Amino acid sequence: MILVINSGSSSVKYQLVDLDGPTRIKSGKVERVGEPDSGVPDHEAALQRVADEVSMDSGDLTAIGHRVVHGGPWFTGPVLITDEVVKRIEEAVPLAPLHNPANLAGIEETRRLRPDLPQVAVFDTAFHSTMPDAARTYAIDREVAERYGVRRYGFHGTSTAYVSRVAAEMIGRPGTANVIVLHLGNGASASAVSAGRCVDTSMGMTPMEGLVMGTRPGDLDPGVIFHLIREGMTPDEVESMLNHRAGLHGLSGDNDMRTVIERVAAGDADAALAYAVYCHRLRKYIGAYCAVLGTVHVIAFTGGVGENSAQVRRNVLAGLEPMGIRLDPLRNVSVTGARVVSAGDSAVTVAVVPTDEELEIARETDGVLARTKSE
Numbered sequence: 623m624i625l626v627i628n629s630g631s632s633s634v635k636y637q638l639v640d641l642d643g644p645t646r647i648k649s650g651k652v653e654r655v656g657e658p659d660s661g662v663p664d665h666e667a668a669l670q671r672v673a674d675e676v677s678m679d680s681g682d683l684t685a686i687g688h689r690v691v692h693g694g695p696w697f698t699g700p701v702l703i704t705d706e707v708v709k710r711i712e713e714a715v716p717l718a719p720l721h722n723p724a725n726l727a728g729i730e731e732t733r734r735l736r737p738d739l740p741q742v743a744v745f746d747t748a749f750h751s752t753m754p755d756a757a758r759t760y761a762i763d764r765e766v767a768e769r770y771g772v773r774r775y776g777f778h779g780t781s782t783a784y785v786s787r788v789a790a791e792m793i794g795r796p797g798t799a800n801v802i803v804l805h806l807g808n809g810a811s812a813s814a815v816s817a818g819r820c821v822d823t824s825m826g827m828t829p830m831e832g833l834v835m836g837t838r839p840g841d842l843d844p845g846v847i848f849h850l851i852r853e854g855m856t857p858d859e860v861e862s863m864l865n866h867r868a869g870l871h872g873l874s875g876d877n878d879m880r881t882v883i884e885r886v887a888a889g890d891a892d893a894a895l896a897y898a899v900y901c902h903r904l905r906k907y908i909g910a911y912c913a914v915l916g917t918v919h920v921i922a923f924t925g926g927v928g929e930n931s932a933q934v935r936r937n938v939l940a941g942l943e944p945m946g947i948r949l950d951p952l953r954n955v956s957v958t959g960a961r962v963v964s965a966g967d968s969a970v971t972v973a974v975v976p977t978d979e980e981l982e983i984a985r986e987t988d989g990v991l992a993r994t995k996s997e
């Protein structure tokens with residue numbers, strides 16, 4: 623039995639997975655980590671709760687798999703965690719300040735509680751590591767880029783790998799489909815996947831580029847940053863603003879899409895603007911990735927917003943009928959499992975695919991253990 627820990631910026635999810643049996647034995651989520659009055663002051667406290675819930679001393683555990691958001695230039699696949707690996711994950715903290723520290727806290731805690739078990743790191747960046755150079759490269763001075771390691775990595779790769787595979791299977795094109803995956807959670811990204819390979823993704827060197835997110839702005843003219851610094855903000859203040867007080871939260875004061883949508887319905891102008899900017903950016907990326915892929919077989923919505931908000935799907939895809947994208951209004955409001963929500967005559971299939979990062983991490987963890995044993 624494998625324990626999977628998915629430490630996010632504000633939540634810790636876990637799953638106990640038995641890959642030989644009925645797969646998901648137990649799962650849970652500690653949310654609102656670090657928010658005042660949530661009763662969960664930090665990630666250590668959240669992990670303590672998880673440890674209480676899963677009986678960490680169980681003899682049935684064979685390994686622990688961890689989501690790690692940034693693998694830097696070092697990791698293009700899952701690895702057994704050693705002190706050396708931990709050091710690399712620490713080195714990548716400045717590139718994913720909301721995520722890597724939380725991932726490290728999870729690793730440290732489970733290594734302390736179960737030093738006897740193999741632990742595996744599964745990186746968000748790994749799936750995107752085979753992106754073509756044209757998509758991975760920022761058009762800046764090549765020497766500067768090389769010296770400082772400036773390049774695009776992409777994130778949400780574990781989710782995107784899982785969802786693109788399920789979506790391709792759903793339409794009877796396993797391993798061959800062209801898929802646009804829209805992972806819309808607190809962080810959000812779009813990816814273009816062709817025959818199982820990522821050919822472009824919206825997040826970049828850090829998880830700040832691309833779509834509008836709960837607290838991050840997505841695409842932003844870099845000139846804005848220099849303007850703010852010249853006006854007197856420090857680089858740390860700008861970075862903190864862009865990580866914590868931008869996106870839906872920056873525009874409306876709320877980062878939770880459910881609250882934003884309720885406020886839009888109640889006629890709130892700030893929420894309406896935040897929602898409009900969010901949807902507009904998403905439409906732009908869908909258009910861009912249709913062009914990148916040429917032919918799109920399926921658009922897959924996932925993540926908390928993508929899976930649950932029929933309204934976001936409807937608003938974002940409205941008017942795209944000339945591009946062969948037509949939702950079925952009734953299917954779009956259906957609510958269970960992986961499902962097709964496009965009309966029968968839609969050239970492009972639109973699907974909702976609940977992501978399962980934890981199952982994918984368990985499989986990758988199992989794969990690393992099998993390879994380690996056979997070596």
Ligand SMILES: Nc1ncnc2c1ncn2[C@@H]1O[C@H](COP(=O)(O)OP(=O)(O)O)[C@@H](O)[C@H]1O
Nearest residue numbers: 630807808809877878879880925926927930931
């Ligand atoms: N029914 C819903 N309608 C709109 N948004 C929803 C709904 N359910 C969940 N969400 C949104 O999903 C987001 C969280 O997604 P999730 O994938 O769980 O986040 P993360 O894994 O990044 O912490 C929140 O913004 C939440 O408001």
Ligand SMILES: CC(=O)OP(=O)(O)O
Nearest residue numbers: 630777807808809829
């Ligand atoms: C990479 C990233 O943004 O992850 P999350 O959506 O879990 O915050």
Ligand SMILES: [Mg+2]
Nearest residue numbers: 630807808809
């Ligand atoms: Mg997530």
